[in-house]
Amino acid sequence: MIAISQNEKELITQVIDDVTLTLREATDFLFLKEYGRVFCVFDQNDSGNISFGVEQMDGRKYFIKVAGVATMNGAVSKAESLTALKRVPDVYQELKHPQVIHYLHSGSYQQLFYLVFEWRAGDCLFDHWNFDYYETHPKVVPPSQKIKRLALSKKQQLANQIIEFMTFVESKGYVAVDFYEGSLLYDFEKEQLTICDIDLFQKKPFMNTMGVDYWGSKRFKSPEEYQMDTEIKATTNVFTLGAMLYHLFGDYSGETIHKMNQESRFIPLEQRETNLSKGQYDILLKAVANKPVNRYQTIADFQVAWQANTNE
Numbered sequence: 001m002i003a004i005s006q007n008e009k010e011l012i013t014q015v016i017d018d019v020t021l022t023l024r025e026a027t028d029f030l031f032l033k034e035y036g037r038v039f040c041v042f043d044q045n046d047s048g049n050i051s052f053g054v055e056q057m058d059g060r061k062y063f064i065k066v067a068g069v070a071t072m073n074g075a076v077s078k079a080e081s082l083t084a085l086k087r088v089p090d091v092y093q094e095l096k097h098p099q100v101i102h103y104l105h106s107g108s109y110q111q112l113f114y115l116v117f118e119w120r121a122g123d124c125l126f127d128h129w130n131f132d133y134y135e136t137h138p139k140v141v142p143p144s145q146k147i148k149r150l151a152l153s154k155k156q157q158l159a160n161q162i163i164e165f166m167t168f169v170e171s172k173g174y175v176a177v178d179f180y181e182g183s184l185l186y187d188f189e190k191e192q193l194t195i196c197d198i199d200l201f202q203k204k205p206f207m208n209t210m211g212v213d214y215w216g217s218k219r220f221k222s223p224e225e226y227q228m229d230t231e232i233k234a235t236t237n238v239f240t241l242g243a244m245l246y247h248l249f250g251d252y253s254g255e256t257i258h259k260m261n262q263e264s265r266f267i268p269l270e271q272r273e274t275n276l277s278k279g280q281y282d283i284l285l286k287a288v289a290n291k292p293v294n295r296y297q298t299i300a301d302f303q304v305a306w307q308a309n310t311n312e
Helices: 030-034 078-086 088-094 128-136 143-148 152-171 234-249 254-263 278-287 299-309
Strands: 002-006 011-016 019-023 037-042 050-055 061-067 103-109 112-118 184-187 192-195 206-208 230-232
Touching: 019 037, 019 050, 030 103, 061 078, 078 088, 078 112, 088 103, 088 112, 152 192, 152 234, 152 299, 234 278, 234 299, 278 299
Parallel strands: none
Antiparallel strands: 002 011, 011 019, 037 050, 050 061, 061 112, 103 112, 184 192, 206 230
């Protein structure tokens, strides 16, 4: 392991098995050798966690998420990241599902806490750590664009998988927190969806005690996810699902995305900006109504309406 100072940003780089990572302070990751050789790292998240892809000699691969690290873009302290990650095993055990990345076990090493998952192949549909690369390599098609180019029938299959998962989440009494396209992996060769991040999902009843700083992308958050002491409930799940499907079936311009981020609100597209039928478009429009009372009251209600219009 090699650490090199970068004084300009007070960052350091470390090299583990030829993979370079950037942190705010040197960290001992020696425990990773127990799981094999590091072949990739995800070190630019704002969660305070850092994650690794690790492969054993026999070809088995693992995804390992680590808290207690001074990451370069972390929006929380090391202590906060530890507290948050230590509650996560219960979430993955209660929401164990074929589409969810398979959680294996957790462990501690010195000041660190980590979770071990089976590795799932696929492209993250919001791989922000690659955005600079795409800008300098315009011929490379990002996953977010690949998914838009899928045949409509394939998009419908993917939508049904997401709806099925959200129905399951609802049946377990959970609300989907910080669920957006960055929570999805898609294997374009096998046409396989993986839900790769449900860390912040919460058991009901659950309240927004953070106000406008409540977790989540401004491109997906419902009005109640900006309001202090507002209950986050089934109708919030419906809004989240509706926003997800707008992004799957629609084509948001950079201008509209900027407007959503600037104004802190979700903006539904016009039907002409999607490849949805009139029936399905109207379902999404109802799902993202500003007032919860005007939405479908459960994901199950949404699913019934969606299926009735799928073959329209």
